[in-house]
Amino acid sequence: AQKITQTQPGMFVQEKEAVTLDCTYDTSDQSYGLFWYKQPSSGEMIFLIYQGSYDEQNATEGRYSLNFQKARKSANLVISASQLGDSAMYFCAMRSPRYNNNDMRFGAGTRLTVKP
Amino acid sequence: DGGITQSPKYLFRKEGQNVTLSCEQNLNHDAMYWYRQDPGQGLRLIYYSQIVNDFQKGDIAEGYSVSREKKESFPLTVTSAQKNPTAFYLCASSLFGSLNTGELFFGEGSRLTVL
Numbered sequence: 523a524q525k526i527t528q529t530q531p532g533m534f535v536q537e538k539e540a541v542t543l544d545c546t547y548d549t550s551d552q553s554y555g556l557f558w559y560k561q562p563s564s565g566e567m568i569f570l571i572y573q574g575s576y577d578e579q580n581a582t583e584g585r586y587s588l589n590f591q592k593a594r595k596s597a598n599l600v601i602s603a604s605q606l607g608d609s610a611m612y613f614c615a616m617r618s619p620r621y622n623n624n625d626m627r628f629g630a631g632t633r634l635t636v637k638p
Numbered sequence: 639d640g641g642i643t644q645s646p647k648y649l650f651r652k653e654g655q656n657v658t659l660s661c662e663q664n665l666n667h668d669a670m671y672w673y674r675q676d677p678g679q680g681l682r683l684i685y686y687s688q689i690v691n692d693f694q695k696g697d698i699a700e701g702y703s704v705s706r707e708k709k710e711s712f713p714l715t716v717t718s719a720q721k722n723p724t725a726f727y728l729c730a731s732s733l734f735g736s737l738n739t740g741e742l743f744f745g746e747g748s749r750l751t752v753l
Contacts (some may be wrong), residue, residue: 526680557741565726567744613680617740625671625696626730626742628680 524549526614528629535604536637542589543599543632545614551575554618556597557626558588561611570612573597604636640665644729644745651716651723651752659714659748661729668733670712671742674698675726684727687712716750724752 525548535541547556554575560568573581573588581588589598601608614629642663651657663670669688673681683696687706701720706712712731716723726749730742 531678555740559744565728565747565749567728567730567742569741569743572741625683625686628673628682630678630680 524616524618524627526616526627526629528614528632530632531630532633532635534635534637535601537606538603540600540602541604541634543601543612543614543634545597545599545629547595547597547614547616549595549616549618551618554616556588556590557615557617558586558597558599559613559615559628560608561613561631563610567613571599601634606636606638609634609636642729642731642743642745644727644748647746647748649748649750651750653752654718656715656717657750659716659727659729659750661712661714661745662710663712663729663731663743663745664710665731665743666709667731667743668709669731670706671730671732672696672702672704672712672714673728673730675728675747681728684714723750725750 527546556573558570571581571583571586571588573590580590585602587600611631611633613631615626617626645660671686672684675681682698684702685704687693690709693704693706703715728747729745732742
């Protein structure tokens, strides 16, 4: 079964500091995609960053980077220079074409609070 | 602008009533999905559809029904058989492709409360 684990229910970070949100996954597929989404209190899901299983370089998108360690099956999100607007729920997710007809599976999420 | 529109944003229902949540997309995506989110939890798949006139059950399909008569539309009906329907419902779409590992695009969600 495909499984996504986020072990940090809540995290606090000081404004302008960096923070790492943890994510581990379980799959026996060789081809898969890993994602991070941000969900503010309004509820919409905002796509942040994507890492393909065959990508050798860690993905980066502005202040977001994905620390991809394939052998350890981890895909941690790093947010640099945190801003107050970063306070939200963050979800790690995976798509694995060989399983579940390629739908997207989500972790339970991490609530990030940025302190001024 | 291209995107996914869900309506209504808030919905209240009495026990024993069926309700239908609307989801429309103009992204020309073949695949569409319905997820349910409960407080403090991640998203769980209810139903998905990869092409018109075809849809498949997800992990928690009991008490729900869908239709896919048009590429742009994927309405979800929450029936009276759903024992605990109060939740936040999210519709999503993506490009079709069994090997596609691209992102899902989400609507803004519908919050259903059973009184």
